[in-house]
Amino acid sequence: MDRITFFRRFNPNLAVTTHVSNQGQGAFMVRREITTHDSMIPGEHDDRTAPSFRNRKGRGPHKGRFDRSRRDRHRGGQSGSFSGGPGPRSRLEDTDGDVTMSDGSQDSSGQNRFTPYGRPSRKGEGRFERDRRPFKGGRGGSFRGGERGGGGGSGLGARARSGWFKVTIPHGKKYDKKWLLTALQNICSVPYRPVQYHVDHNRAHFYVDDLNAANALHKCSHKITDTDGYKVEVHVNNCHPPSFVMSDLKPEHLEHLKQCMAKRFDGSQQALDLNNIRTDPDLVSQNVEVTLNRKISMEAVIKIIEENIPELTSLNLSNNRIHKLDELTELVTKVPNLKTLNLSHNELKSDKELDKVKGWKLVELWLNRNPLCEYFKDQASYISAVRQRFPRLLKLDGHDLPPPIGFDVETPTSIPQCKGSCFGSDEIKALILRFLQQYYSIYDSSDRQPLLDAYHDGASFSLTTPFSSQNPSRSSLGEYHKDSRNLKRLKDPTMRFRLLKHTRLNVVAFLNELPKTQHDIASFTVDVNTYTNTLLTFTVSGVFKEVVVDGKSREPTMAFSRVFITVPAGNSGLCIVNDHLFVRMATTEEIRKAFVAPAPTPSSSPVPTLTAPQQEMLTAFSQKSGMNLEWSQKCLQDNEWDFNRAAQIFTQLRSEDKIPDVAFIK
Numbered sequence: 001m002d003r004i005t006f007f008r009r010f011n012p013n014l015a016v017t018t019h020v021s022n023q024g025q026g027a028f029m030v031r032r033e034i035t036t037h038d039s040m041i042p043g044e045h046d047d048r049t050a051p052s053f054r055n056r057k058g059r060g061p062h063k064g065r066f067d068r069s070r071r072d073r074h075r076g077g078q079s080g081s082f083s084g085g086p087g088p089r090s091r092l093e094d095t096d097g098d099v100t101m102s103d104g105s106q107d108s109s110g111q112n113r114f115t116p117y118g119r120p121s122r123k124g125e126g127r128f129e130r131d132r133r134p135f136k137g138g139r140g141g142s143f144r145g146g147e148r149g150g151g152g153g154s155g156l157g158a159r160a161r162s163g164w165f166k167v168t169i170p171h172g173k174k175y176d177k178k179w180l181l182t183a184l185q186n187i188c189s190v191p192y193r194p195v196q197y198h199v200d201h202n203r204a205h206f207y208v209d210d211l212n213a214a215n216a217l218h219k220c221s222h223k224i225t226d227t228d229g230y231k232v233e234v235h236v237n238n239c240h241p242p243s244f245v246m247s248d249l250k251p252e253h254l255e256h257l258k259q260c261m262a263k264r265f266d267g268s269q270q271a272l273d274l275n276n277i278r279t280d281p282d283l284v285s286q287n288v289e290v291t292l293n294r295k296i297s298m299e300a301v302i303k304i305i306e307e308n309i310p311e312l313t314s315l316n317l318s319n320n321r322i323h324k325l326d327e328l329t330e331l332v333t334k335v336p337n338l339k340t341l342n343l344s345h346n347e348l349k350s351d352k353e354l355d356k357v358k359g360w361k362l363v364e365l366w367l368n369r370n371p372l373c374e375y376f377k378d379q380a381s382y383i384s385a386v387r388q389r390f391p392r393l394l395k396l397d398g399h400d401l402p403p404p405i406g407f408d409v410e411t412p413t414s415i416p417q418c419k420g421s422c423f424g425s426d427e428i429k430a431l432i433l434r435f436l437q438q439y440y441s442i443y444d445s446s447d448r449q450p451l452l453d454a455y456h457d458g459a460s461f462s463l464t465t466p467f468s469s470q471n472p473s474r475s476s477l478g479e480y481h482k483d484s485r486n487l488k489r490l491k492d493p494t495m496r497f498r499l500l501k502h503t504r505l506n507v508v509a510f511l512n513e514l515p516k517t518q519h520d521i522a523s524f525t526v527d528v529n530t531y532t533n534t535l536l537t538f539t540v541s542g543v544f545k546e547v548v549v550d551g552k553s554r555e556p557t558m559a560f561s562r563v564f565i566t567v568p569a570g571n572s573g574l575c576i577v578n579d580h581l582f583v584r585m586a587t588t589e590e591i592r593k594a595f596v597a598p599a600p601t602p603s604s605s606p607v608p609t610l611t612a613p614q615q616e617m618l619t620a621f622s623q624k625s626g627m628n629l630e631w632s633q634k635c636l637q638d639n640e641w642d643f644n645r646a647a648q649i650f651t652q653l654r655s656e657d658k659i660p661d662v663a664f665i666k
Contacts, residue, residue, distance in 0.1 A: 164207055165214035167194075168235040172204025175226065177329075180204065183224045184234070190216035196295055198326055207239070214238075253288045258304050260290075271314035271340070274301065278320065292320040293347070298327040306334045314340035318366065323347040325356045332359040340364040344397070348372050351385050358389035365390060368397040421526040421661060430665060432526055432538055435566075435574045437662045440519050444547075448512050455504035456567070456577045461511075462500050464582045477558075479515050480583045507579065519544040520595050522660040529563075536574065537565045543586050543594045557594050559586040596658055617643055625650050631663035 172180065181194055192213035194206040208214055214236050221234040260282045264273045277283070278291050290297045305312060312335045322343065331338075341357070344366040351372050365386065367373060376382040383401060387393055394401055423429035442450050465477050465484040485499045501507045523542040530537040541561045561582045569575035586594065610618065614636075621643065622632040627650075639646040653659050 163211070164209050164239050165211075165217075166237050166239040167206050167208060167214075167217055168237070169204040170233050170235070171202050173199045173202045175204065175232075177204075180232075181206075183232070184217065184220055187220050187223055188213070188216045189219070192217065198295070253286075254300060254304075256283060256286045256288045257290055257300060258308075261301070261304055262308075265309060269314060270309070270312055271316070272305070272309065272312055273316045274320065275316050275342075276319035292317065293322050293324075295327060302327060302331050302334070305331065310335055311337060313337050314364075316342040317346070318342045319345045321347055323349065325353045329356045332357055336360075338362070342366040343370065345369040351375075351389075354386065354389045360390070361392050362390045363392055364395040365393055366397055420657065421524075422528060423526065424528050424531060428528060428531060428536070429661065431536075431574065432528070433662045433665050436524065436526070436540060437521070437665070440521065443511070444516075444518055446516070448508060451511060452504055452508050454574075454576055455507055455579075456575050457504055458502070459504045459507050459577050459579065460500060460502050461507040461579045461581070464580070466584050477583060477585065483510075516547040517544045518547050521662055522596065522658060523590070523594060524660060524662075526661075533568075535565070535567060537563070539563050543590050545595075557586040557591045559584050559590055593658075596653075614641060617641065621646065627659075627663045628665060631659075 169180065177197055185192070190213045192208050192210060194208065197204065197206040208217065217234055218236040222231040224232040226232055260280055261272065263282070274292070278289070283290055292298050292301065315338060338360050339362060341360065341362055348370040349372055373382065376385065383396060386396060423432065439454055442448060462485045463480060463483050464486050465481045467486050467488045483499060485496060487496070490496050501510045520543050525541045526538055528538045539561060543557050543559050545557055563580045564576055565578035566574040566576050618629060618633055618636060621636055622629050625632060635646045635650055639649060
């Protein structure tokens with residue numbers, strides 16, 4: 001079997017060309033050239049030298065040379081087995097790194113010359129086309145030329161002909177659009193303009209039409225860390241021009257759309273009716289296609305609204321086959337006063353789409369005839385889901401809703417000032433204030449043992465401090481935290497019971513172990529919770545400081561809230577059956593108001609020995625101010641017994657509500 005027959009058994013498409021040349025003196029040189037439809041394999045030898053080829057298992061003396069030359073043809077490399085063949089870098093290249101297609105097609109004699117590394121003609125491009133893979137961004141990717149190994153440092157090479165690139169961020173749905181684009185722009189070395197940002201499943205996409213921006217965005221992959229500590233991936237791929245670019249509305253079409261919207265606008269109601277706008281006769285007659293479920297059409301409508309009717313309050317988008325509300329997100333800030341929105345008879349499949357427009361403070365909304373309405377088990381859950389996005393909503397699908405209940409947290413407002421004490425009656429007020437004055441005069445003394453008379457034999461006491469993930473023992477609450485019964489911190493029921501103090505002896509013994517204190521009675525606020533003939537429950541709140549050994553108070557100021565459950569005892573007295581104390585650090589405002597008018601030191605005689613004029617002045621001041629003698633005396637003493645000055649200070653403090661209620665108990 002000769003060599004030609006051998007080749008044709010494996011490749012019926014072989015063509016053989018025989019060249020005979022006269023060498024002189026009766027000698028002839030026969031050269032045969034074997035070719036296929038795709039490429040040519042030259043034979044640089046005559047029939048007198050029989051070549052050896054590798055068999056099907058890859059064995060043979062020419063295995064290395066033959067394999068290497070064929071592999072190099074695919075990747076554009078230069079093989080050393082062809083001494084006369086031109087290399088890929090030896091030809092002229094264009095600015096994009098693409099090899100000139102017509103170079104080296106003929107030799108000087110006008111005959112076709114074998115060019116193993118030249119780019120194939122369009123006709124024979126099929127075999128090489130599979131190697132011209134498009135750019136793949138992402139992890140481990142790189143910008144490659146149109147030909148694998150093809151020269152040029154521009155990156156995308158011949159594949160960048162369209163000029164458009166699709167940028168994909170895996171898991172981009174969880175990121176805020178503004179945050180993501182800003183983070184990319186901050187680290188991107190080339191300014192870019194994101195086009196048609198959208199979310200598809202869990203991925204976020206947008207387009208750019210600049211090669212340098214695409215290269216720069218590709219380099220941003222894994223350089224941004226999100227709030228969860230993960231690196232943000234950025235994939236960039238060369239793509240065909242997006243459909244919205246190919247179908248862009250022409251200027252004359254936009255003018256027709258503007259006139260159509262003007263016809264549908266009601267200026268008296270500031271309402272725009274775009275119901276089924278794609279079938280509007282004015283647009284159909286002008287062959288203008290406006291489909292609001294396409295981004296380009298919706299953006300055109302939004303732009304016209306922004307430029308002409310930003311004061312819009314009502315918008316009807318029903319019957320427009322809308323399945324997403326991404327574009328309407330931009331309209332929320334451009335038309336902030338919108339109160340009525342009609343999205344009925346569309347194709348919204350999830351109530352999560354409403355999150356994109358929940359910035360509107362809507363009072364009327366239509367969603368009927370959308371697939372999302374079928375996913376709720378009942379009307380109550382449907383209303384609840386919608387009102388989570390629009391808490392001010394009063395009408396849904398044309399039906400009135402009950403008035404909303406809750407705080408308007410979106411409206412910036414200051415916290416209202418705290419109200420004063422609530423007693424319910426003057427009789428209860430006098431009873432509680434007398435009890436508190438007696439209780440805290442003993443509690444702030446050096447010995448708390450007399451408090452035994454204030455507690456019932458079977459009384460119980462508990463102490464609580466705020467829950468904190470930090471170590472509270474290092475703060476000023478350390479002395480209180482070790483005995484805290486905060487149920488969020490304590491899970492062991494045995495420890496919970498152990499920290500609950502039972503019987504009055506154990507209660508008072510524990511109170512004696514707590515730090516010595518000085519309470520600001522003027523800061524007290526009392527709220528009566530329950531009052532019957534046999535039970536009185538009230539809460540007292542205020543601030544205090546701890547007292548060190550030398551009798552001086554120390555920073556910082558603390559706040560407390562104490563719930564007393566009491567029963568009647570003796571003549572107009574109270575007996576504690578349950579006492580719960582909550583201690584925390586005081587706020588800045590509480591510290592600022594604390595100890596402005598310190599409480600007088602308890603004494604056995606409310607009126608010490610005074611001169612006759614002072615006694616007369618004290619009686620008159622007590623009558624005019626309404627305060628008892630003890631507080632009236634303090635006011636006069638602080639003002640050096642100047643009646644007018646004391647009266648002026650009293651009036652000022654009284655108007656600022658800085659005089660405690662105990663000052664008026666007589």
